[in-house]
Amino acid sequence: MVSRKTIQEIIILVGISVTLAMVVNFLSPRGIALVGQWNTSKGVITASPTAPEEWKPQEINSAARAKEIFDSGNVLFVDARSGDNYEEGHIPAAVSLPVGQFDEQIESFLNRHSTDARIVTYCSGRTCEDSHNLARLLSDVGFTHVSVFIDGFPGWEAQGFPIE
């Protein structure tokens, strides 16, 4: 049913597609690495954009470490998830700043918190990059002590730490 000519034509179509894909991905500022980081035991999953990262946040990569920082006080946990998720449960005393509504909410956030504040962002864990994006946005508007708790709310809750 599939003739030799058809196979040749399919190879040509696939060849054009693969070549075009590789060239565009290589040249595009939104291009990604050929192999991404998809192992949650190694950290937050990401397709690894190839554009150079101008800024990388410090990562807190265990719930126990996050709890130590929490207990030390003088730190502001910022929840990057949606307002609904925040309402359902969050780290005690955390404030909500959904990354999707950053532009609308950052002004009132700036009015309430000094850019010197020590901030820890979090979202839904290692399959979620929102806390990293929020940390970068906060750094862009002048916050200088921002780190990311990469296990997020699920990691915190799984350890049986207090929530509200």
Next chain:
Amino acid sequence: MSNPRQSIFNNSWIELAARWILGLTFIYASLHKILAPADFAKIIYGYNLFPEIFINLIAIIIPFLELVTGFALIIGFYPRSAAITINGLLLAFIVALTINLIRGHEFDCGCFSAGQSGYSRSPKVTLIRDIIYFVFGLQIILFKGNRRNCFGGLISG
């Protein structure tokens, strides 16, 4: 006259319409994946079916396969082979969606990017839509007569 089944598969206007519909759909579907390959890669990860090493390659290549074969269908460049390639892709999508429906796997990373990029459609709706596209593809593959060019003129030979 010929039986209805034969006339559907031999009608060159239906064949042209199928090529336009499938072609435009695939070009449209490819564009936002090409614009946001990292988001698309995460959706592929979310299917929980592919080895980690291949996820990015799939995310890079599939959108361009959709774009090139979609364009080929419309301009009538290797239309039958383009339709076979598209049906191959559709078959892969159908199998992947079916596996996840059967095992009840639905990925929700709780992320903004994934929620906003329009992928939150129900998998059942997507599955039915893909099966309809597959039938369009079959029409193009099984068509026996002279095909028309993209403006409707008959291509002889």
